[in-house]
Amino acid sequence: MALTGGIGAGKSAALTYFAELGYPVVDSDAVARAVVAPGTAGLAAVAAAFGPGAMRDDGSLDRAALGRTVFNDPEARRRLEAITHPLIQAESRRLADLARAQDAPAIVVDIPLLVETGQADDFDLVLAVAAPEELRLARLAQRGLTPDQAKARLAAQVTDTERAAAAQVVLDGSGTVAALRQQIDRLAPLLTRDASGGRGRVA
Numbered sequence: 001m002a003l004t005g006g007i008g009a010g011k012s013a014a015l016t017y018f019a020e021l022g023y024p025v026v027d028s029d030a031v032a033r034a035v036v037a038p039g040t041a042g043l044a045a046v047a048a049a050f051g052p053g054a055m056r057d058d059g060s061l062d063r064a065a066l067g068r069t070v071f072n073d074p075e076a077r078r079r080l081e082a083i084t085h086p087l088i089q090a091e092s093r094r095l096a097d098l099a100r101a102q103d104a105p106a107i108v109v110d111i112p113l114l115v116e117t118g119q120a121d122d123f124d125l126v127l128a129v130a131a132p133e134e135l136r137l138a139r140l141a142q143r144g145l146t147p148d149q150a151k152a153r154l155a156a157q158v159t160d161t162e163r164a165a166a167a168q169v170v171l172d173g174s175g176t177v178a179a180l181r182q183q184i185d186r187l188a189p190l191l192t193r194d195a196s197g198g199r200g201r202v203a
Contacts (some may be wrong), residue, residue: 001106001191002122004114004166005129006157008136008150010173010180011112014129017181018108024099026092028110036061036085045083050076070151085117106191115158120166125190128167130160131174 003018003099012029019025019170035042038060046066047055054066070077092109099107111119120126131139135152140150169190171183 001108001116001125001127002119003108003110003127003162004112004127005171005173006131006136006160006163007112007153008139009034009131009160010171010177012127013107013177014171014173014184015178017111017177017184021184024102024104024107026095026107026109027100028088028112028116031088031091031095032084035084035091042084043089044156046080049079049083051185067151070147071156077156085113089117089119113157115162115166123167126167127169127171127187128160128182129173130164130170131172135174194201 001183003015005014015025015027018057029086034040036046038058043061046061050069054062054069055096056062066080081161086159092111096107096109109123111117114126115121137150138146138156140153141147143154169187
């Protein structure tokens with residue numbers, strides 16, 4: 001199953017809980033870092049596309065500098081995505097296949113840009129975590145992003161409405177982590193059958 005949600009909505013908290021419950025998870029943040037780690041073809045491609053300003057002195061990717069570039073320039077963001085998205089998708093599929101080979105009853109694949117990359121139909125079950133924009137902006141401010149940086153990141157993603165249209169279940173991420181976990185606890189029946197036929201909200 002796929003887990004998606006906009007930045008600041010609570011998706012990471014949901015993914016953490018699925019892992020604590022024993023589900024194999026494919027963490028998009030970890031995958032995204034792995035495909036541009038030092039020595040990878042992904043990093044070489046990013047360096048060639050964005051130059052030394054995207055690199056640290058030690059040869060690793062300067063994610064903060066690259067972020068400032070791509071979130072203020074849609075064309076630059078598209079160039080980066082053209083490099084990284086195929087790598088991330090391939091590695092995520094590889095990790096999911098490894099978990100599937102171990103007969104895991106359900107695998108949670110974290111895909112923030114599920115709708116944007118057209119992957120929703122690849123999964124029997126799509127879970128979307130949603131929260132109001134004002135709350136998400138406040139959470140991003142707590143992470144140290146400026147209002148302009150936070151708004152740029154939200155603008156780079158589809159809306160919660162568009163994500164909900166692609167999901168069978170929408171989790172409310174506007175409350176506490178405990179409340180989000182309670183919603184996930186009630187998902188157990190969905191995780192043991194094909195839930196692609198219905199759409200709903202777990203409250």
